[in-house]
Amino acid sequence: MRTALTVAGSDSIGGAGIQADVKAMSAVGVHAATVITAVTAQNTRGVNGILPLPEEFIKAQLEAVLKDADVKAIKTGMLYSAEIVGTVADILEDHEAPLVVDPVMVAGTGSSLSDDGLAEALRRKLLPICELVTPNKSEAEVLAKMKIKSKDDERLAAELIGKQGSAVLMKGGHYNTSTVVDMLYLSSEFTKMEYPRLKKAGHGSGCVLSSYITAHMAKGMDVANAVFKSRELIQEAIATQYSVGGGDLVVNPAVKGGDSEGFLVLDALDAAAARILDVVPEELVPKGGMNIAMAMRNAAGPEQIAAIDKRLTVRNGMIRKGGPAKFGTAEGLSYILMAVMKKDPETRCVMSLAYSDDMMDVMEEVGLTAVTAEMPKDRLMESTDKALSKSRTVPDAIVDKGSKKERIVRLLAKDTADMMSKLEQIL
Numbered sequence: 387m388r389t390a391l392t393v394a395g396s397d398s399i400g401g402a403g404i405q406a407d408v409k410a411m412s413a414v415g416v417h418a419a420t421v422i423t424a425v426t427a428q429n430t431r432g433v434n435g436i437l438p439l440p441e442e443f444i445k446a447q448l449e450a451v452l453k454d455a456d457v458k459a460i461k462t463g464m465l466y467s468a469e470i471v472g473t474v475a476d477i478l479e480d481h482e483a484p485l486v487v488d489p490v491m492v493a494g495t496g497s498s499l500s501d502d503g504l505a506e507a508l509r510r511k512l513l514p515i516c517e518l519v520t521p522n523k524s525e526a527e528v529l530a531k532m533k534i535k536s537k538d539d540e541r542l543a544a545e546l547i548g549k550q551g552s553a554v555l556m557k558g559g560h561y562n563t564s565t566v567v568d569m570l571y572l573s574s575e576f577t578k579m580e581y582p583r584l585k586k587a588g589h590g591s592g593c594v595l596s597s598y599i600t601a602h603m604a605k606g607m608d609v610a611n612a613v614f615k616s617r618e619l620i621q622e623a624i625a626t627q628y629s630v631g632g633g634d635l636v637v638n639p640a641v642k643g644g645d646s647e648g649f650l651v652l653d654a655l656d657a658a659a660a661r662i663l664d665v666v667p668e669e670l671v672p673k674g675g676m677n678i679a680m681a682m683r684n685a686a687g688p689e690q691i692a693a694i695d696k697r698l699t700v701r702n703g704m705i706r707k708g709g710p711a712k713f714g715t716a717e718g719l720s721y722i723l724m725a726v727m728k729k730d731p732e733t734r735c736v737m738s739l740a741y742s743d744d745m746m747d748v749m750e751e752v753g754l755t756a757v758t759a760e761m762p763k764d765r766l767m768e769s770t771d772k773a774l775s776k777s778r779t780v781p782d783a784i785v786d787k788g789s790k791k792e793r794i795v796r797l798l799a800k801d802t803a804d805m806m807s808k809l810e811q812i813l
Contacts, residue, residue: 394463430633588635725770741793
């Protein structure tokens with residue numbers, strides 16, 4: 387199971403903070419590791435006390451988790467002080483997992499959850515290294531140092547908050563509008579998401595939303611798709627919120643958002659990549675890198691086909707994995723696979739290898755079939771269709787007819803287990 391990490395405060399009533407984060411990530415099908423920054427005495431009516439943990443112990447928690455677990459995505463919630471922000475940022479800036487910052491400053495009940503200097507520390511230390519920040523209206527005003535009175539103000543605030551490269555999700559729940567309009571600022575473009583306004587969002591809505599996003603990113607989604615998917619989930623979580631005490635209702639984080647098939651595809655690819663690093667000789671790695679891709683059943687496009695992010699490449703005499711398995715990251719192999727699946731929907735895995743005469747001889751000896759084809763990069767689906775028309779069934783490989791130095795073999799298989807079996811026969 388994939389792991390995400392939440393760095394946040396503990397909520398004694400269990401509706402927000404670490405407790406809500408764990409529930410939300412689990413609902414998406416991700417294991418939640420935790421680093422606790424502060425302990426609060428709070429309930430659905432308000433916060434009665436805050437005990438921040440020593441920075442050294444927060445550092446010890448972070449180091450313990452990151453040294454042991456393969457953390458795929460990280461979120462921060464309540465950090466409370468500038469000193470804690472600095473401690474967390476110093477460690478996370480060297481970690482490759484995407485970071486989501488939920489800039490928690492005030493509890494849903496109106497009680498402060500931050501010390502002086504927190505906003506400036508977030509601006510200087512965490513925003514430059516995060517993939518996404520998720521402020522509500524009041525948090526956006528503090529981070530952007532401006533009042534937001536109009537949609538133009540909101541857009542300007544997003545640009546100011548995201549000026550160092552992060553995406554910004556401007557949450558619309560605190561605006562006095564008939565519908566809730568969220569705005570995603572990503573790559574200098576704005577995308578509007580509009581939803582029916584439900585009853586007041588209860589305790590923990592911001593924590594749960596950012597946890598959903600982090601969990602989806604841990605499973606390989608890009609920022610935009612993680613936000614869109616998570617926004618649908620938080621709508622259901624608010625619609626099914628429930629009462630715990632005499633104050634605000636508690637958002638229900640346990641709505642079912644897990645995409646079990648997607649998780650299985652990503653997990654299978656990561657396991658296959660680990661095996662490839664052990665068994666494939668570097669001479670079989672194409673100059674531009676090697677990759678393995680697998681589609682979900684009935685995949686409609688590249689966004690439902692996963693591969694190893696940044697490929698597997700040779701560096702310093704060793705094959706190295708560029709990143710985790712992610713959906714939508716191998717467009718070329720995706721087009722080949724979509725053409726293959728039209729002929730046989732059960733053949734959902736493809737791997738690229740550098741051509742060698744010896745490998746082709748071994749393939750023939752063990753009974754693996756191959757067809758040859760012209761495979762220009764701008765016509766991969768069309769070329770694959772043409773190559774497959776030469777065979778009654780899907781072959782085990784398609785061999786590119788390109789120049790000998792650049793020839794690529796695309797090995798085809800039912801899934802990663804079938805692929806590894808074929809690969810081991812060849813090797």
